[in-house]
Amino acid sequence: MMDKASVFKQYFAYWNNNKYFLSIAYRTAPRRVVLQFVLTIMNYTVNYLHSILFISYVFSAIENNTPYSRILIFISAMLLIVFLLMAVSEWFENRYKPVCDLAISQELNRMLFAKAADVELACYENTEFYNKYTRAAKEADQRMALVLDNLTEFAGALVSFVLLLVTAALLDPVALVFMVIPIATKFMITVRRNRATFELNQANTAPTRVKNYVNRVAYLESYAKELRMSAIFSVLLDRYDRALGVMRANFLGIGRKAAKYRALDDTFGMVAPFPLSILYAAYSALIIHKIKIVSFVVLLNTINNLSRAVANLSTFFTNLQENSLYIDNLREFLQYEPAIAQGQPGLRSDNKKPKxxxxxxxxxxxxxxxxxxxxxxxxxxxxxxxxxxxxxxxxxxxxxxxxxxxxxxxxxxxxxxxxxxxxxxxxxxxxxxxxxxxxxxxMAMSLADNLYMRRAADSEHAQAQEVLERVGVYAKIASLGGSTASVLTREFDEAGLVxxxxxxxxxxxxxxxxxxxxxxxxxxxxxxxxxxxxxxxxxxxxxxxxxxxxxxxxxxxxxxxxxxxxxxxxxxxxxxxxxxxxxxxxxxxxxxxxxxxxxxxxxxxxxxx
The missing domain is CATH 3.40.50.300 (P-loop containing nucleotide triphosphate hydrolases)
Known part of the structure; x- marks a missing residue:
């Protein structure tokens, strides 16, 4: 069992990993990152204004016989704020964000490609290292978006949580007790839930690798002939079944513990605070007349929104851990110091007559x-x-x-x-x-590019043809209707040469x-x-x-x-x-x-x- 200090260190490490991704995104597209934080916080704030202050004002205005024109101006102003925020959010999500995300994706993948080209050959022959690289490359784009969404949602939920707590305290401080106790309990359960989920993920890492390998082999062209001309696929299926058997056992064992904590987590996060707080609010308004009816309605909305904010904050910690486990692989790969770095400095050779x-x-x-x-x-x-x-x-x-x-x-x-x-x-x-x-x-590039192993200039195509004639392959290429400008393979071109x-x-x-x-x-x-x-x-x-x-x-x-x-x-x-x-x-x-x-x-x- 981990002590509190260990749990804190673990979550601090999770935060550092997520912050690492955030720094890459901010370095590449700072305005996009800031805008997402600002818009998310504004959306949570406007939701607070609409569900709490708006209702409070309208009920109070009716109760105090406020002129209809003033109520109409207030409602119009609120609708205008909501409309403007929705318009800016739509522009951000559908126009600005996709363009910026392409730039972030390009930067992140360039970092991966550069490191992949720099590490020594031995890394590709090391199964564990290679698996980390493939996992990092496979989810890089998707995981970056998840990290940014999780961090900005946390910022918005945290602002909403503080506003709602202050509102509840102003309406009836005693009501906080019925909210805070289940919330504190929930966070303690969340830590245990995340730990059980982590153990489950760790236990399933090896069998998941086998499962994914069989999935890959089953549809890759390079294995198609062997699979159809032998019984080897039955061996792969046996490994696949055994891997799923291990995963099934893990789900029934460790997964059962994670499911128990998940149920308790949801109960204390969404269910428990709501009825207890409602009963107290109803008691205060209807039995002892401690608060007015309008305060009762506002308090109910505050409790409801607070439950959602707590659920969002709890989800943040779960996602923080999940994202961190992935980012840890990526950081280890990117921060690996190659034994033979491609850009390693040193002497320049006299390559005229090397001995x-x-x-x-x-x-x-x-x-x-x-x-x-x-x-x-x-x-x-x-x-x-x-x-x-x-x-x-x-x-x-x-x-x-x-x-x-x-x-x-x-x-x-x-x-x-x-x-x-x-x-x-x-x-x-x-x-x-x-x-x-x-x-x-x-490569799936032109024949000349494949010959020079770089972008061939137009003036070099004549030499490329001469070379291909010397090695005895150009006649075949010509018979297929090809030339040095023809693309090899049909990866991107249906007319490519095979x-x-x-x-x-x-x-x-x-x-x-x-x-x-x-x-x-x-x-x-x-x-x-x-x-x-x-x-x-x-x-x-x-x-x-x-x-x-x-x-x-x-x-x-x-x-x-x-x-x-x-x-x-x-x-x-x-x-x-x-x-x-x-x-x-x-x-x-x-x-x-x-x-x-x-x-x-x-x-x-x-x-x-």
Whole structure:
């Protein structure tokens, strides 16, 4: 059980999280935030004037025989105030607020996008961190609106609450007792209700993640073929059912406690103060004649409005907590300090003839994990062509990521021209490399933009066509009626080009021809091609990169013949190194792998014939 000090600290933390969102909104659209506070407070105040002072004045005027003209002027003035406030509120809600909310949304999402681009690759491979980012990005816009609405409603309800308490005290101070006691009780129950709701949300976090994952997989195109060609969906459904079973148990256990407090909360907030106060007011007016009938009517309205104000104040604390739990994820993500920041300052590289060295490099994904790479040392001279070969899981792709500084070594160093890679400015260092990944991607943008990986100028489209012709994909694009200005994918354009995996890889290879990189990194760039096409592609790449250093990974050792030097990796270590002829003469593991692959290709040829 939490003590009072802990509860206070917890709610103070909730407030700080909500204030963080408020500061973002105020920084982006200050007038919009101020206007919402002012209009909300004015709406509550006008409601007070209408339901309390208006009725009090009219009844008193009739009782005192006030001239009808004066009553009419008063009523007209009240109606004019209400009309003007409604007109301004309508303008704010339907014209001004939506435009400002777009600006706030843009600012918040730009912060998220900037941080997502800045954090190191390891964050995307950390499930917990990635889940926090996706939750933050998913609800950012909606949650900002909820935070602003909750804070402004609290301000308005608080002003109304004070006005109503003062009115009740002026009419009959004793009536406050019948209001304050249930109100104080309600706030104590609200704290327990929020705590039970928090426990329920915490317990349901893990099963909700499973439920949402299955929901996602069920409709995403990238999973459609596997789901239809196998029985894997029954496994997913089993996980889905088990997750819902856990949630059901949580609702029956913790949820029952939350429901009990919710019922008590509503009783003391909306039900209890009203009848007790009415009975006392009726007793004062009709039995002991302590107050007049007009005061009795006003007191009834005060009690009714006070009950609503208390309910709104109570809702504020519930929403404050709920919003805070979400904002906590977002703040943790935005305030995360990346180990390898994109804008990290440092040395500027002389990228004309970079010499790459790895010195006793070892790497593990975490402190308690087994190393993926162990004591790797190699040198790539300017213009040299290097092949990295080995079975799956040998550490080849991880080694490439270390070279590009997507990760930093656990021990050892990656050096360029004698300087540790960590001493260079990150953006400048990464510009040394032109990359073609195995799982290359294209964006829903023009073909030229995808080739240059930026906004391509009109003058660059001719060069883009030449590059696409060199990598052997433009003929296919032309046959589809496309050009370098055509949009890839049909995400936003029904006439967009839809290309095969091999054709997309050729576009990715073409990116090497449009950049100024000095080291080409090829992580199985031809995995979607047949062996003959792969050899031709590598031959094209290596001839095109004659003035660059090249590191390439290939499972097909026939492509390694094109390399100046070959490194064979096994269990994270370099076990053999040399040219193809030297390794074949060594008659070790490389030679064994090469002979087995050659036999496999010959067997395929015999089967086809």
């Amino acid at each position: 790459l060295e790895l010195i006793n490099v070892s790497f593990a994904y975490s402190a308690d994990a087994e190393p993926i790479l162990r004591n790797i040392s190699l040198t790539v001279e300017p213009g040299e062509k290097i092949a990295l070969v080995g079975h799956n899981g040998a550490g080849k792709s991880t080694l490439i990521k270390l070279i590009m500084r997507l990760y930093d070594p656990t021990t050892g160093a990656v050096c360029v021209n004698g300087n540790d890679a960590r001493e260079y400015a990150v953006d400048d260092y990464r510009q040394l490399f032109g990359t073609v990944f195995q799982d290359c991607k294209v 290309l095969s995996g091999g054709e997309i890889q050729k576009i990715s290879i073409g990116r090497l021809f449009t950049g100024n990189s000095r080291i080409a990194i090829l992580d199985e760039p031809s995995s979607a091609l047949d062996p003959v096409a792969e050899y031709k592609t590598f031959d094209l790449l290596l001839r095109a990169a004659e003035d660059r250093s090249v590191l390439f990974i290939s499972h097909r050792l026939s492509s390694a013949l094109l390399a100046d030097r070959i490194y064979l990796l096994e269990h994270g270590r370099i076990v053999e190194c040399g040219s193809h002829q030297e390794l074949m003469a060594l008659n070790g593991k490389y030679a064994e792998m090469f002979h087995k692959q050659a036999e496999s290709y010959q067997e395929e040829e015999r089967t086809i014939v």
